[in-house]
Amino acid sequence: MTQSAQAMVDLYLAAEKDVLAGKSTTINGRTFATENLQEIRDGRQEWERRALQERLRATGRKSGGPALANFSS
Known part of the structure; x- marks a missing residue:
């Protein structure tokens, strides 16, 4: 089963x-402790x-950064 990226962030x-x-x-069968x-x-x-x-893909945007205005003519 493929998990969403947000589900992996939560894990x-x-x-x-x-x-x-x-x-x-343990994540995906691998055990982690303090040293990890x-x-x-x-x-x-x-x-x-x-x-x-x-x-971003779900909302149709290409970048997570702010939209920049171009004021040059």
């Missing part, structure tokens, strides 16, 4: 919270980028 956030609380956690905190954060950031792209 990584829960894993990060668990590890910060001193627990270990940076790896968990890197994974979360990657999935956050993917989730943003999913939301």
Whole structure:
């Protein structure tokens, strides 16, 4: 079953919270503990980028940045 990017962000956030609380956690069959905190954060950031792209595609936008006006003539 394929999960949405936002669902993966949620998993990584829960894993990060668990590890910060001193627990270990498992994502896709892989166990993470305190020493993997940076790896968990890197994974979360990657999935956050993917989730943003999913939301942008759903709204028809190409960029998450602000719209820029061009005032030159």
